[in-house]
Amino acid sequence: MILGLFFGLFVVLRRGPSRAIQDGAALQEMLPIEIDYVGSIPRMKAG
Amino acid sequence: MTPLASAASAYPLEGYAPNSIAGRRYAHVVERILERSPQAGHVFVTSPGEGEGKTLTATNLALAFHARNISVLLAELSLVRPKLGQIFGSSPLRPGIEDVLLGQSDLFSAICVRGDNNLNLAMVRRPQESDESLAPGAHLNRLISEARQLYSWTIFDGPAIQSSTYVRTLIESMTATLMVARAGQTDRVSFSNALSKIGDLHPLVLLNDEHM
Numbered sequence: 324m325i326l327g328l329f330f331g332l333f334v335v336l337r338r339g340p341s342r343a344i345q346d347g348a349a350l351q352e353m354l355p356i357e358i359d360y361v362g363s364i365p366r367m368k369a370g
Numbered sequence: 371m372t373p374l375a376s377a378a379s380a381y382p383l384e385g386y387a388p389n390s391i392a393g394r395r396y397a398h399v400v401e402r403i404l405e406r407s408p409q410a411g412h413v414f415v416t417s418p419g420e421g422e423g424k425t426l427t428a429t430n431l432a433l434a435f436h437a438r439n440i441s442v443l444l445a446e447l448s449l450v451r452p453k454l455g456q457i458f459g460s461s462p463l464r465p466g467i468e469d470v471l472l473g474q475s476d477l478f479s480a481i482c483v484r485g486d487n488n489l490n491l492a493m494v495r496r497p498q499e500s501d502e503s504l505a506p507g508a509h510l511n512r513l514i515s516e517a518r519q520l521y522s523w524t525i526f527d528g529p530a531i532q533s534s535t536y537v538r539t540l541i542e543s544m545t546a547t548l549m550v551a552r553a554g555q556t557d558r559v560s561f562s563n564a565l566s567k568i569g570d571l572h573p574l575v576l577l578n579d580e581h582m
Contacts, residue, residue: 344556347577353561357572361399363553363580364384364392364427 381426381457385433396434403546410522411545418564419532422552423578425453428527436489441522445492448529449501452494466495470513471503477516504536514543531564547573553580
């Protein structure tokens with residue numbers, strides 16, 4: 324059970340709040356047709 | 371112009387790396403902007419809230435213009451929470467861009483140049499308590515006019531939409547606006563609210579930090 328709780332917490336922390344935009348497809352769904360979506364920048368590691 | 375020490379940045383500056391995935395994406399954004407205005411102009415970078423990658427996006431976009439041998443200035447308009455210094459180090463100049471906006475300096479005197487790639491920068495030297503100097507007026511008009519005289523393109527690292535009452539009037543002075551969001555962070559509601567404020571001005575939209 325404890326392992327399950329840790330796993331759930333890990334998933335929530337990794338995904339962020341459920342109301343957050345998660346990817347480009349989700350973002351494009353929110354855009355009216357006259358707004359230009361120019362793409363996404365992949366997550367980059369600093370350094 | 372005063373050279374700026376080019377210490378290795380801890381931030382991923384991919385706009386000058388056209389062979390990287392991110393570098394190609396930034397090059398694509400440049401092409402989309404040039405489709406709107408092939409010759410010259412101003413790009414305003416903003417986001418719904420703080421911490422969504424405005425400064426890094428503006429920096430990489432300026433580097434992507436620079437990589438195409440296009441004359442470009444990266445100018446900081448986030449007067450209350452300036453971040454360019456975190457990437458490039460503090461400006462070595464006495465006048466900052468805030469002095470230009472207060473009518474106490476011309477733009478040329480506030481420009482420094484990065485040592486390793488000659489990117490020209492106009493940075494905030496002293497964070498301001500408010501961004502009232504971004505209100506429409508003679509000093510802001512002069513800054514934009516001087517930037518147009520000195521460079522083909524100026525990339526403005528602007529304040530967040532939720533943080534400044536002047537974002538809309540600033541956008542109205544620009545050739546193009548790039549609104550950035552961050553995957554996993556930008557809230558859908560705040561994005562929709564931001565879009566309701568500036569959507570009729572047809573911003574380009576970019577998503578940062580997408581998991582590939």
